[in-house]
Amino acid sequence: MELRNNTRISQFLLLGFSDDPELQPLIYALFLSIYLIAVVGNLFIILAIISDSHLHTPMYFFLSNLSFADICFTSTTVPKMLVNIQTQSKIISYVDCITQMYFFLLFGGLDNFLLAVMAYDRFVAICHPLHYMVIMNSPLCRVLVLVSWVVSILYALLQSLMVLRLSFCTDLKIPHFFCELNQVAQLACSENFLNDLVMHFVPVLLGAGSFAGIIYSYSKIISSICAVSSAQGKHKAFSTCASHLSVVSLFYGTGLGVYLSSATAHSSHSSAAASVMYTVITPMLNPFIYSLRNKDVERALKRFSGGEL
Secondary structure (H helix, E strand, C coil): CCCCCCCCCCEEEECCCCCCCCCHHHHHHHHHHHHHHHHHHHHHHHHHHHHCHHHCCHHHHHHHHHHHHHHHHHHCCHHHHHHHHHHCCCEEEHHHHHHHHHHHHHHHHHHHHHHHHHHHHHHHHHHCHHHHHHHCCHHHHHHHHHHHHHHHHHHHHHHHHHHHCCCECCCCEECCCCCCHHHHHCCECCCCHHHHHHHHHHHHHHHHHHHHHHHHHHHHHHHHHHHCCCHHHHHHHHHHHHHHHHHHHHHHHHHHHHHHHHHHCCCHHHHHHHHHHHHHHHHHHHHHHHHHHCHHHHHHHHHHHHCCC
């Protein structure tokens, strides 16, 4: 029988993707490249929006916040993994593990809420265009972002405090490349029914609520677009939300894939590999989606990178 160790737990072991030493340089180079692309791409989006007065609108205000959240989201996991590969160590301290988990949940939740806010913004822009600037005024935009931050902070704090209640056994190996909530909770040898309830119910409640808001917004948007008589008008209306719809599909599609893989996969390493799409690939692709599918952002990026005024 494994011994409990509630007070003297000092570290966990992150097993990562593979124990094969020959694969470590390849994994390191791949994730370093993806991380740099994600950070630089999202940073360019933020700087382009700040530098171009034409993009000082509610839609791009929310986009800059989403890009910032994506930078922080991927920065909570990838750097630590790269350091571990570089130092040939799998160790993460107990405090660092809880801290990493907290910020991962915070910025993941923030992504979720910001996408819902952006869907509402597109709903107002397309369904109520004459009142758009009146409804989506600066104070409201700031409040929507602030509420997203506050709810995300409270959610991450709740989950982290629930993990702090757990007693852990001697087996402290996490079959993942970061301290993922579910994997850490599975290492506990104390009774964790309440943790399981909170861990599964609260994310589903918040995620389903945000997703329901997005579905409602786009159902109204589609109805409004269908009511437009001209083909050119329909194309223009749809083009204003195509980038956001692509990001929403990518975010929730990969998130659902991670959930299903963790529930059905026989190997924890398979779940870790699947989570790469959600935690690393999605933040990397978002800048490309917005720059390629949005002409305003594309022009602003060209001005910014070329030094044009």
